[in-house]
Amino acid sequence: MRSHCLMSLLCTASLSLSACTSTNVEHTGFLHDYSVLQEHTSPSGQDVLGWVSPALARGRYTQAYLAPSQFFPSTEPTVRIPLSTLAGVTDYYDAALRHELGKVMQLVSTPGPNTLIVRPAITRVAASTQGLRFYEWLPVTLLAAGVSTATGIRDQDSEIATEVSFEDGSTGEVIAEVMRKGTGVPLDNNKQVLTADDVKVVLDGWASDLGKSYVALRR
Structure with a gap:
């Protein structure tokens, strides 16, 4: 019985570690064509899936229209991720993008000639149990980790x-x-409410990388 429980824990741990190291991101249907996406490294050194049209002329866009960010697919509030969190995430994402894009190009209120339309979506916000650390693979600590989970x-x-x-x-x-995807501030347990503050550092990083990427393409 004990060996059976230990084997179950090992299987669960293996699945957890596989999920943590995976670079796959779920396709939601928000983007036009997922088949053209390739792995890149962002200015901050993070893994990104992206594509830029080879026909894009450098310096073509001198201003940008930032569409309000949205959840896609639409997300319903829950006890752990309430409406205040959902609204806080999109509001902060919009503000971060305006701040960083505003540093490198003019922002306009309507699309037009020489304007880059930026349409952002939040495709996932969730809390998941952390994978096992290397020191938790000993039989005794593995059992304790399984109980904690x-x-x-x-x-x-x-x-x-x-x-x-x-x-x-x-x-x-x-x-x-x-x-792209990111991990924010760790939560203490599966009861703690996730707030917008927990992922702000991720949103800031995304916005900063976007501004720096535009500068690189403009040269």
Whole structure:
């Protein structure tokens, strides 16, 4: 019986570690074409899936229209992720993008010629149980880790993902796409409410990378 429980814990741990190391991101249907996405490294050194049209002329876009961020697919509030959190996430994402893009190009209130339309979406916000650390693989600590997971007292990761479409302000043609995910502040257990503050550092990083990527493309 004990060996059976230990084997179950090992299987669970293996699955957890596989999920943590996976670079796959779920396709939600928000972007126009997922088949063109390739792995890149962002200016901050993070893994990103992205694509830029080879026909994009450098320096073509001198201003940007930032569409309000949205949850896609639509997300219903829960006890752990209430409406205040959902609203706080999109509000902060919009503010971070305005701040960083405003440093490198003019922001406008309506699309038009020479305008880059930026359409951001939050495609995931969730809390998941953290994978096992290397020192928890000994039989005794592995059993303790399994008990902690089962009783919900194990630390959890605050997870968030985004997809962003970039379009021509005159034609609506998609000229670039990006997907990425991040992990915010750890939560103490499976009861703690996830707040917008828990993922702000991730949103700030995404916005900063976007501004720096635009500067690189403009050269």
